[in-house]
Amino acid sequence: MPSLVSEFVAEYGSLLAEGTLATVVMTLVPTAISYVFGLALGVVLYLTAPGSLRPAPVLNAVLGWVVNVLRSFPFIVLMVFIIPLTRQVMGTGSGLAGIIPPLVLATAPFIARMVEQSLSEVPRASVEAVEACGASVPRIVLSALLPEALPSIVRGAAVVLIAVLGYTAMAGAIGAGGLGDIAVRYGYYRRVDEVMWVAVVVLVVIVQAIQGACNLAARRVDHRTRR
Template identity: 75%
Template sequence: MLDTVSAFLAEYGGLLFEGTGSTIIMVLIPTAISYVIGLALGVVLYLTAPGSLRPIPALNAVLGWVVNILRSFPFIVLMVFIIPFTRLIMGTGSGILGTIPPLVLSASPFIARMIEQSLAEVPRESVEAVEACGASTPRIVFSALLPEALPSIVRGVAVVLISVLGYTAIAGAVGAGGLGDIAIRYGYYRYQSDVMLAAVIILVVIVQVIQSLCDFLARKSDHRSAHS
């Protein structure tokens, strides 16, 4: 058994290690960019909603419409649809660089809605207390809304990271690299189920690590549980 595992790692260990690294890069970089965009969009969607702190129904409706359209695109369709745009800004439509624009466009509207929902869960009295002190809108956002919504936002990070991880596997099917590419190339085209199984196991481990880490950080950031 050990000899079989050693032989397998000797032949495919380097490939799986490289694929894991590529997958992690394809998850972390687009997610980080998406959170910058999605956080801004989510805050604006919350603030401009009817009955919210700074209601601007027209702006809210337009932003909501754009977000909903982007969310309606299946990832594989979006990835192929924007290949000319991807090539224009990244210089290539394939590989790790080629996955960044479609991943960002897929994740950003999803994040925006999650941020909006997290902010909507903040107790109104927490916001009113800061607002009564004459705080500006940015001060309200950074002093009351985001800190109170932080546990919910952190839990949402796990959902986003795991979703983007799934998108990278889909991207691998069209030559983007990473573990998805390895699973398809070796498991489907070459009938090497052991390589595909190894890639799937690594993906499962990554998901478990993401979920456990985000759950831990969410508990640490929740001042309500810290004082209970």
């Protein structure tokens, strides 16, 4: 048994290590970029909704339509559809660089809706208390809305990260690699089941780590759990 393990590591260890690193990069980098756009878009969607702090029905409807259109694309279709744009932005339509734009376009609208929902769950009394002090809209957002919604937003980050991790399985279509691509290539095409199972186990470990870290972070930022 030890010899079999050592042979497996010698033959496939570097492949799986590179795939794990590629998967982590493809998950974290696009998610971080997506949160920059998604958080801002989610706040605007909340503020411009009917009955909110700065209602703007036309702007809200247009932004909502754009978000819904982007969310309706299957990721593999979106990835191929925007290859010309990806080449313009990243200089290439393949590899790790080529997967970032489609992942951002697929993830940012999802984040926007989650942030909008989290902000909508903030008690109106918390907003009105700050508003009564004469605070500006940016001040209300920064001092009342986002702090109150932060635990929900952090928990939502686990859903987002795991969804992006799932998207990376399709990255092999443009040569970006990753564990999902390894599992498909070696498990389905080459019938090397051992590699597929190890890749799957590593993916499960990553998912559990993401969920556990986000749950811990959510408890840390939730003032209600510290009372």
